[in-house]
Amino acid sequence: MGGDSGPAVTMPACLSILCRNLSVTLLLVGDESQIKIYLKGLSRSELCRIQILHTSVVFADTLRPDNILRSGRESSLFLAIEQVRSETAQACISAGNSGALMLASRHLLKNIQGIEKPAMIAILPGSRASGFTYLLDVGANIETTTNQLFQFAIMGSVLIGALSGKPRARVALLNIGSEAHKGTPVIREAATLLDACNDFDYVGFVEANQIFDGIADVIVCDGFTGNITIKASAGAVKVIENLMHQSIRRRWYYRAFGFCMKPFFRDVRRVLNPSKYNGATLIGIQGVIVKSHGNSDWAGFEQAIEHAFQQLALNVPQLIAARMQKTVDVA
């Protein structure tokens, strides 16, 4: 039910996944009457792989996240996470209220032992042909301690290890300059911790204009900074897209030969398509929870579901738990 468009976006994405992937069973939590509209035309075998858990309560995006534990326990968002807790579902994907998703996940599933705060981890588009850069936290925590930033680095490097098979991820800290004296005391102390850690290669501070350059596999920051970073980037992309379209509308020859420009726009959009990067995993929780952007289209929501599959296939929460256990043993 979450996101700007609710089932109009989430349902087509779910059905596309259902048809493409025969081993998937969907447990749809929300308003049954709204959901059923989208189920017309499905075959019996497809319908067999769909269950509906009805609730008419939706936890709105505009509500204070902490209300989820007081008055939101009947909402689709809370009930969906409850299905993961009771092991009725293996993962939960939602386009709903981020803060509420985080709070309810922490409350119902608990953090992985040794992790003080879970983080939202996002994938950044890059100008390189291959490879990923993960940015965390992008919004789960507004204020973060040195030790929490260190834990984010550990979680990011475990994920990169599982995804790419790389034994050592390159980990950087997001800062306002590359020199050692730059940034807040928290960031500077985190640099010392990361530099001393043997789990990954610490590559130093990166500035926000370098995050797409492929300098690091994992970039660590607090959730406020991460959120500002991805939104400022998205805003700049939107400005350029507007300028490009204005240019085409302004000049008759571009309007007349618009078809010539199509491959150009396709080339640019292929890399920057926001759907391709949709889906921020809530990492550090004992379970797989993926947050889709509220204004994502159905291709983006489908991508968020794919992220959940990937996390499950790689056993990411278990891998992080095993890594944190090692720390506890050493301590």
Place this chain on the structure above:
Amino acid sequence: MGGDSGPAVTMPACLSILCRNLSVTLLLVGDESQIKIYLKGLSRSELCRIQILHTSVVFADTLRPDNILRSGRESSLFLAIEQVRSETAQACISAGNSGALMLASRHLLKNIQGIEKPAMIAILPGSRASGFTYLLDVGANIETTTNQLFQFAIMGSVLIGALSGKPRARVALLNIGSEAHKGTPVIREAATLLDACNDFDYVGFVEANQIFDGIADVIVCDGFTGNITIKASAGAVKVIENLMHQSIRRRWYYRAFGFCMKPFFRDVRRVLNPSKYNGATLIGIQGVIVKSHGNSDWAGFEQAIEHAFQQLALNVPQLIAARMQKTVDVA
């Protein structure tokens, strides 16, 4: 001497200003032998409007800013600000170490009475045809209190009033969401202060993806967040530019008919050209100090000089001092 290229960028910009503006006298602070290379070919009347204050000491970008007061007093950066203090110069423009420029300015020129911390104010490109959005602070202060954010809003609104004649600027706070419960306690408390202020129209929280939309004339944030915001935007612009050039290189028909694409790129660059937005004024200081980006080209450095002219013509420091005096009187 500052910036990535030193006199190779700053000198052509200075000479262009000198030739275009007959009422300008330049006081060039730096290595005389390097400066003189660029003075060949000037007429006697032009040379009459140039003075050189020689120093061979340059305060490097990589040095800790606080060293400027200990070991940097012979540097071109410190001496240039000293010329403003002694009223030998009316304004100082530098592409050097930002932190050092700020510290030396505060030390030599002092803050305007009532201003706890000066801020760097940057102009944002926008998708609107007209109008400006100012963002402050973009790097002078890493951590900021509620009251300091409030003072940034006052300074920004005074500047907008002077520039545009608008009696009431629209002022917003940069945050990670538009709802009242979003953000840090400092930002939420600042929202209360701004909302109660009669100097401007407080328009609420804006998110980083909305900063180019022209929602506000002034957007206020701490220097860490502002720095991340402008750098993340610049990084995203760079990614798109790379993608556009890759697309053109990849397809034979774009290579062959490349001239057809020129107006398109010109349209986009006309708005996003970083030179056009170069020059962050250090606002809140008893004097006019403008910081040019370290990797700016000479057109950008020229723009930074133009900013200084504008601040002088509008009497910006005096206007802010008068506004702060009003606050002191009320208190």
